[in-house]
Amino acid sequence: MVSDQLADRLAERTAMARYRMWRRIGWIALALAVTAGLVWVTFFSPLLALDPEQVHVSGQGTTVDVEQVREAVTDEAGVPLPRIDTVGLREEILEMNAVKNVAITRAWPDGLTVRLTSREPVAAVPQSGDVYALMDAEGVRVGTVEDVPDHLPSIVVSLTDDEAGRRAMNAALEVLGALPRKLAGGIQTVSAATQDDVRTTLSDGRVIRWGSEAQVELKIKVAQTLLRAEPSATTIDVSSPALPVTR
The missing domain is CATH 3.10.20.310 (membrane protein fhac)
Structure with a gap:
């Protein structure tokens, strides 16, 4: 009798263990199937x-x-x-x-x-072949045109030395790139004999001498003030913004 009870308990425990094992296998299989489905939906499905x-x-x-x-x-x-x-x-x-x-x-x-x-162009630079390179404020060429666009000034760099000419060009572009839209829209030409002699000519003929690109934000504020305060001045020199000169 006792041995029969022990055998029944052992069989019951064995069945329970087997059930738990199969249930665990079932859950694992379900998880793998769900994971596989999610992977398929995420990485391979047209959804x-x-x-x-x-x-x-x-x-x-x-x-x-x-x-x-x-x-x-x-x-x-x-x-x-x-x-x-x-x-x-x-x-x-x-x-x-x-x-x-x-x-x-x-x-x-x-x-x-x-x-x-x-990259938005700030100036047109004359090139061989009677074309103009459109340059952004960082000196990157963004296009080529046959005529200077109405809204852009043209740049003239007079130096023939490549390195010096590049420095002058970069200084001119930095000045142009810093100008507020209204002031930049009124500029007709830009010249830079050297990197320390950037000049812009407005459409009304007035000339602003910027010097180098140093302190350009301050120079812009001074130039804007003088353009309003002395409309008859033909030249505004802000190369030394603390001591501007007009004539």
């Missing part, structure tokens, strides 16, 4: 695939070829968003002309948002 209609590009300004950017992004059409190499895509876009910076974010479930920072 999260990039839809070209959901690609939004902004910030192209006046210089970036937005269709070129869009084409690069939509080459990833059909690829699930988690698998898209946004770092590599960003590097590809940064190599395009006139793109200064770009941020790419996933717009779930099937889109991408591309925010561009464009």
Whole structure:
């Protein structure tokens, strides 16, 4: 009798252990199936695939070829968003002309948002072949045109020495890049005999002598004040902003 009870208990415990083992196996199998399903949905399913209609590009300004950017992004059409190499895509876009910076974010479930920072030209520089290079404030060429655009000044750098001419050009571009839109819009030509002799000629003929690009923010404030205070002055010299000169 006792031996029968012990055998029953042993069988019961064995059955319970077997049940627990199979239940554990079942839960593990279910977890693996769910995980596999999630992986498939996330990385391989068309549910999260990039839809070209959901690609939004902004910030192209006046210089970036937005269709070129869009084409690069939509080459990833059909690829699930988690698998898209946004770092590599960003590097590809940064190599395009006139793109200064770009941020790419996933717009779930099937889109991408591309925010561009464009390089905007601040001046046109005469080139051989009767064309003009459009330059941004950092001296990067963003385009070539046959005629100077109405809203941009042309730059003349008189030095023939390459290094000195480059320094003069950079100084002129830095001054132009710092100017507020209203003042920059009134400039017709820019000259820089040296990096310390940047001059701008306004459309009304008045000349502003900036000197170098140093203290340009202060020089701009002084020049704006003198333009208002002495409208009859033909030359405003703010190369030494603490001691400006007009004549």
